[in-house]
Structure formats: structure tokens, C-alpha cells
Amino acid sequence: MYHITLIPGDGIGPEVAEATKAVIEASGAKIQWETVNAGLDVLETTGTLVPDGVFDSLEKTRIALKGPITTPIGSGFRSINVMLRKKYDLFSNTRPVKTIPGIDVPFQNVDLIIFRENTEDLYIGEERMLHDNAAEGIKRITKEGSFRIIKAAFNYANQNNKSKVTVVHKANIMKLTDGLFLQCAREVAKDYPHIQLQEVIVDNMCMQLVMNPSQFQVIVTTNLYGDILSDLCAGLVGGLGIVPGANIGENMAIFEAVHGSAPDIAGKNLANPIAMILTGAMMLNYLGESIKSRSIYQAVEATVIQGKFITKDLGGSASTKDMTNAIIENIQL
Numbered sequence: 001m002y003h004i005t006l007i008p009g010d011g012i013g014p015e016v017a018e019a020t021k022a023v024i025e026a027s028g029a030k031i032q033w034e035t036v037n038a039g040l041d042v043l044e045t046t047g048t049l050v051p052d053g054v055f056d057s058l059e060k061t062r063i064a065l066k067g068p069i070t071t072p073i074g075s076g077f078r079s080i081n082v083m084l085r086k087k088y089d090l091f092s093n094t095r096p097v098k099t100i101p102g103i104d105v106p107f108q109n110v111d112l113i114i115f116r117e118n119t120e121d122l123y124i125g126e127e128r129m130l131h132d133n134a135a136e137g138i139k140r141i142t143k144e145g146s147f148r149i150i151k152a153a154f155n156y157a158n159q160n161n162k163s164k165v166t167v168v169h170k171a172n173i174m175k176l177t178d179g180l181f182l183q184c185a186r187e188v189a190k191d192y193p194h195i196q197l198q199e200v201i202v203d204n205m206c207m208q209l210v211m212n213p214s215q216f217q218v219i220v221t222t223n224l225y226g227d228i229l230s231d232l233c234a235g236l237v238g239g240l241g242i243v244p245g246a247n248i249g250e251n252m253a254i255f256e257a258v259h260g261s262a263p264d265i266a267g268k269n270l271a272n273p274i275a276m277i278l279t280g281a282m283m284l285n286y287l288g289e290s291i292k293s294r295s296i297y298q299a300v301e302a303t304v305i306q307g308k309f310i311t312k313d314l315g316g317s318a319s320t321k322d323m324t325n326a327i328i329e330n331i332q333l
Contacts, residue, residue: 001030002287005057005064010039011261012271013067019273019324020065020280023299026328027292029284034061038080039069039261049080058088058252065283066256067276070263081256082125085118090247090254091145092152093118093226096282097233097243102304103314109214110236115153116226118247120145123223141177141222146184153220154192164196165189168205168221168229181222206232230258241272241313244279246286255283269319272311274300277327299330
């Protein structure tokens with residue numbers, strides 16, 4: 001029995017969270033959920049975006065499944081996602097991107113994973129006004145932060161029989177910051193002589209991805225580039241509605257669907273649950289439940305290929321619950 005924190009989130013979050021719980025239960029995984037919540041809805045009722053109960057639960061279970069959370073727009077409100085990543089040093093933002101047969105996209109053979117450094121770069125949030133007409137932001141890259149995300153990428157490649165790791169940078173211009181990241185990649189690569197290190201400048205990487213994404217297997221990069229490339233890659237396979245994600249540290253992991261809270265369709269039983277369901281499958285794999293995880297991936301693929309119970313964004317007319325039930329029926333135990 002696994003004890004896991006569930007943070008349903010805002011908007012469509014509670015709907016896709018319930019769908020995911022049902023699919024995970026159907027896979028045979030034994031989980032005791034501890035449900036807490038954060039976000040805009042919680043702010044309106046409690047006066048705080050993240051109640052202490054969320055932190056208490058995370059620090060007890062050390063693993064969470066999290067739905068989309070709305071951060072209010074305006075001064076004084078900081079992204080909850082960024083705050084959790086920093087507070088718990090969740091240094092590895094991991095996003096597998098894989099084509100699902102049956103979804104109408106230009107490329108049918110995408111199968112890559114992005115390792116995005118999650119705590120440094122421009123996202124440290126250190127900015128200041130120099131004078132009325134100029135502002136500056138600090139870009140910070142450290143050896144410690146670079147080594148650990150790059151090692152995570154190479155370890156994944158080694159464990160999953162991948163022959164190449166692509167490091168994405170802009171060291172031709174930012175010779176100190178991106179240069180340090182690239183230097184760390186070259187040092188780590190020496191410990192994995194059987195894995196090719198490919199070095200690609202970020203603008204060229206964008207072009208290569210939209211021309212021939214199947215040439216890439218494992219991508220590792222800094223925070224800002226990883227944020228951009230993650231969404232670009234999601235677009236290659238059908239969008240954020242079908243791509244899972246995770247924030248992983250040494251002692252905690254938060255698995256989250258990276259799409260928005262879509263308040264315009266909240267409560268209408270219209271949301272596509274695939275991203276959250278695949279995020280749940282990714283979490284099971286992290287827990288060592290690889291067979292149950294694989295059964296969920298296969299059930300999602302079977303449901304999409306059949307095409308009868310898919311949501312509007314994928315070209316169908318099924319409700320969230322109808323699609324969830326179809327996925328459950330397709331699970332092969």
C-alpha cells in the first residue's frame with residue numbers, strides 16, 4: 001500500500017484527478033490517497049494559496065499527484081509550481097513525449113524525454129530596476145545544479161538502452177553560464193563512453209525538432225530552454241492535454257499534468273483526462289510498478305486508436321467520464 005498526497009487543483013483539476021484515481025485503481029495498484037488542495041479556489045475560502053496542510057502531507061508522504069493550479073495574476077502572487085520546486089529542491093523536471101497512435105499529428109514516431117533543470121537559471125526570480133527605462137534579471141548556473149540534472153539524464157539513458165543524450169545550450173553567446181552547463185555535460189559524458197553526447201544550440205534545436213523529432217532520444221537542458229522545448233515537443237504529439245510530467249528531487253517527487261486549469265470547461269465533464277492519467281502511470285513506474293504503469297499506457301493508446309470515446313480536443317465527442325471508462329475497460333491485467 002502506497003501513501004500518496006493528492007492535490008486535485010483548480011478548474012478541471014478535480015475531474016481529471018478523479019479520473020486518474022479510477023484508472024490507477026483499475027490497474028490493481030494499492031494506494032491510500034491523502035487529499036489536500038491548493039490554488040485559487042482555496043485562496044477564496046481560506047485566504048491562502050497553499051495551506052499548511054499541503055506541506056504537512058507532502059513532507060509525510062514524500063510523493064504527490066497534482067492537478068493544474070491557477071496562480072492569480074497580479075503582484076504578490078508567486079507561481080505555486082515554482083515555489084514547490086524550490087522549497088523541496090525538485091531539481092529534475094521530467095517530461096516524456098511520445099506519439100499516441102490515432103492522434104492526427106505530422107509525426108508518428110516521436111519518442112523522447114526532456115530533463116529540464118528545475119531550480120536555477122532565470123527562474124531564480126532575482127530581478128531589479130536599474131532605472132526607469134531599464135530592468136535586469138539574473139541568470140545563475142552552478143556546477144552542482146548542472147551535474148545532477150545531466151547525471152539524471154545519462155542515468156536514464158543508461159537504464160533504458162538509449163544511445164544518445166542531447167545537451168541543449170547557447171554557449172556560443174552566454175559563454176560563462178551556458179558554457180558552464182556545457183562543460184559539465186562533457187565531464188559527465190566521460191563516465192558513459194557507450195552513450196553519445198550531442199551538443200545542439202537552442203535555436204537550432206527548435207528547428208531540428210520541428211523537422212525531424214525522431215532523431216532525439218534524451219534531451220537535457222537548463223530551466224528556461226527546457227520550459228520552451230517541453231511545450232514545443234508537446235505540440236509535436238498533440239498538445240499538453242496528452243503529455244505527462246514530473247518534478248523529482250532526492251527525497252520527494254511531485255507528478256503533475258502540465259496543462260492549465262481550463263476554467264471555461266470546469267465542471268462540464270468535457271476535459272481530456274489523458275495527461276493526468278499518463279502522469280499517474282508515470283508515478284506508478286517511479287514506484288516500481290512498471291507492469292501496472294505499462295497497462296495504463298497501453299489502455300490509453302487502445303482507447304485513442306478505437307476512436308469511439310475520445311474528447312472533443314482529439315476530434316471526438318466523448319465526455320471525461322466516458323473516456324475514463326473506456327480506458328478502464330481497455331486495461332489488461
